[in-house]
Every structure is written in structure tokens, then in C-alpha cells.
Amino acid sequence: MRSRSLVCTGCGCLCDDIQVQTNDSRPILIENACAKGAAHIQASFNPERRPHCTIGGRQCGPGEAVAEARRLLGNSRNPLIFGLDSSTLSAQSLAIALARKLGGSIDSAASFSYGPLLAAMLGGDLPACSLAEVKDRADLLLYWGADPPNTHPRHLSLHSYYAYSEYNPAGWYPRVTLVCVEVRRTELSSMSKPAIRIKPGEDRAVIEAITGEAQSQVGAAQGLAELIRKSHFCVLFCGLGLMHSLGGDPGPLVRMARLFAGSTRMAVIPMISEVNMMGFCRLLHQTAGQVSSVGFKDGTAAGREHSFLEQVRRRSADCVLIVGSDPFAALPQSVMENLGDAKIVCLSPLATASTMAADVVIPTALPGVECGGSVLRMDGVEVALAELEKGAYPTEEAVLSRLLEIL
Amino acid sequence: MEQAVHAIDVNLVTCESIYVSLAALREGLGQAYRDRAAVVHLSPADMKRLQIRDGDRVELTAASGSVVVAAEADGDLEEGAGRMPLSLYSNRLAEYRPSRWPLPALRLIQSTVSPTGKGVTPVEDLLVRRTVA
């Protein structure tokens, strides 16, 4: 029997207090993890949750699958690499090098989620802070379009509301104001004071009423503006609900942050679910000046036409290498149907809708369980992942390095 | 007595559900996933107009496709509003039309709801393409 400390890669919280006891290389006790984290760790030990190494549905060895992936990518006129939000920084670097070598495009789920927000943060247009700073310094926690009990189950206990050491004398309530802006009743809204209920799609109007850009007043805006103004340090946790409602445009948030800059400290933390979307965006930004949707056909170019969604919608990608991601489950089926004629190579630690759709499947080690590496948390802090048990699968790094070598 | 209507229009808000995530992690896209994901929550008033009860099947039809799921009443919802877990089921209904909206409309979907005698859509029918040996 042996005990190991682990960083959980079940969601963007990257909880670093997980203890796992193993016996015969299998976990028999997982401490501190939430149900999602425990299921994530256990999934890698469940043979039914792992994909088979296949070519056209026929089982094969990894060497043969890599050779077929090389053939498909090498023959492609317009290759596209997608995913990588849950890969280690070194796997991400290798994938960028591979896209460059192939003269193809590379993109991640950031292009249809947090990408523009992260670009604004990296460009200095939106103030950021670390999760360590949130604890005990922020006096207003504002979750907007975010539902951590369903997406990041330990976010409040490890990084924000319950992580405070100072409590009010009457009981266990932390000395901090917890506010949420939501379109529906949630577990978080029942804890928040106040819980601000808005109509679906009304987020932009609320922000513009706060910044004075809107013609008409929106009920929620005044009270919210007052709360922010009175606070010393407001942390805005941006959820996907907010990003989708804004059509991905961080502009209104940038203007709101500017408005309050003179009176209070305001910082933004994106509630990213993927464990290393931040890392991929930062790496791509350093390499190509953009956080997503980059093409290397004639030099380096970035733009919507290089995004996964547009390449799929226009049927321009003829071979897609999916790395550690599941776009077939995450995106509208009406879009993914356009990949009918494209060749798909999928590197994945778990069996997913995307491994079921792929021509070539190469099972890989699950980062944070079967291999280590580094990732950037939602607040940009680098976190080192530990390895619990080396599994039978190659790492994404090993497969990508091999492809780089032989292509 | 109120006249039953055959179909109503709803604005569906989708949201992540930890139960859907857990089902997918533990068993993949199996029965547990289907049970958790193939659900739409409607207002009691709309349930009444459609003359349906908790667990009855409804067909959701949007511009991109349709699915059959189970209906559940949610007193928090207003008439004309619906809620659904984000999953392969909601993604069948979602569309991506960049000329209208820059992102795929995964989280707010206009749909028609009508009672049906059909069974819940099998997950296999929602998988875009399958590679078979």
C-alpha cells in the first residue's frame, strides 16, 4: 500500500490537497477530492472508460496508429490541430511546433469560450489577480454566469468564500460579501446576498447600464454598481454563462473595470473548467501574438478563418488532429456533421464521443494521474502535476514528439 | 377547464450539471448519462397547458434538429422558459450561425415543445459518425 499527494485535474480548480492510497497500483482511498475529482481519477483505472487504439475501428498497436496518423496528416492539404486545453505545457508546445511543421492551423476551445477575455487579460486591458490574493483580501466575491457547485465543486471551499480565515463573530459566515448574477436559481444563488436575477441574454444591458452606455436603466444595475463601488477589492469570477451572453466580447467588462478603477480594486478570474486553457492561450500568444485560431500556412496568421468552428463549418479542414478534447460532445451536432469527409485522429485518455468518431484513436496517459507536467491554473499560476501510477499508455508528449520526428 | 395545446414555444437555458458530468466520467455515454441528460424542465403553467406530468416524454424541436426527452416541472421557471442540462441532447438543438451570433448558441435555444408517445432519443442517435471496424 502506498500514499501519494496529487493535484486533481478534474476541473480548473486544480485542488492540490488530494491524497490517494493505492494498493496493487489501484486507488483504494481518495481523500479531499469532490465526487467529480474522485470519478476523474477512478476513470483512468476503469478499462471500460479507456479507448482502444484503433484504425478505422480495428484494434491495433500504438506504433501502427501513429504511423497511420502520420500518413493522414502528411497527406492533408489543410490539417487542423484542435484541443490541448487539458494538456501539459510541454505537450502544448509540441503541438504548436507540429502545426508549424505541417503548415496547418491550431485552435482550442478558447476560441468559442474564454479566448477573447484571456486576450484582454494578457494585453493588460483587464486586471487580474491570483486565487491566493482572493483569500482574505477581496471583500466582494462576484460570480457572474458561473455555477461552481456544478462546474468547479471545491472552488468556494478551496479558493474563495469558505477559504477565508476571518469569520464574523455571530457564526461561521466569512467576512466577505458573496454575490451572484444569474438567470436562474442555483445552489450558489441561495447562498449569495444578494443573488441578482437577470433575464437570459440581459448581461450586456446590465453592464452597459452600470457603465452609463445604455439608454434605459436595468433594475439590477444600480444595486450592483453600488456594491462594487463600496467594496475595496472586488473579484469578478466570469462564468461561461456571461461569456456566451456577451458573444465572447470582453469589451463591456473592460469598460466596467475602467469605470471602477479609480474607486476600488477590481480583478477578473475566468472560471475555466479545462485544466490548462490558460497555458495554451499564453503559449500561443507568445508564439503567434494571438490566444487562439492560428494558421501557419504562409508564415503565421491568426483570425477567425483559422478557428476550429469556421474550418469545420466551411469544410476546409481535411484532417483534424484532436488532442485531449471532445468537440463532438461539446459542439452542435449540426456543425460537427460537416466533418463527414475529413479524416480524424484523436489522442485521448478516455473514451468519448470524439474517439467514437475518429478514424485513428491513440489512447494516451491521463495528465495528473498517469503522468506529471506543468499547467497554468485559471489565475495564471503555474501548477506542477504529480504522477500517481504510470499507466500502459504513452503520454501526449511522446505521441506528438514521435509525429514531429517522422512527419 | 383549460384547453390542452399541442405545442408551445420555449426559450431553453442550458447549464452544466454535475450529475451529467459524473455519469459521463463513471460510465461514459450509457444509461446513467441518458437519464441525467435527457430532461427538460418546464414551468408548471406550461406543463399544465400541454397536459403533461413529470416524466412524460416531449419532443423538443429547434432549427438544428429535434430530440425526445422527459419533462419535469420546475416552479422557479416562468411560462415560456425552459431549462436543460448541457449535453449531447441540448447540442442536437443548438446551432452555429456566425452571421447571427459569433458563438455557437449552446446556452440559449429557442425550441418548440410538444408531447409525444415516442421513446427518449437513444444517445447513439446523437453521435455524429461512428467508425466501425
Ligand code: SF4
Ligand atoms: S474541485 Fe475540481 S480539481 Fe478539485 S477535486 Fe473537484 S474536480 Fe478535482
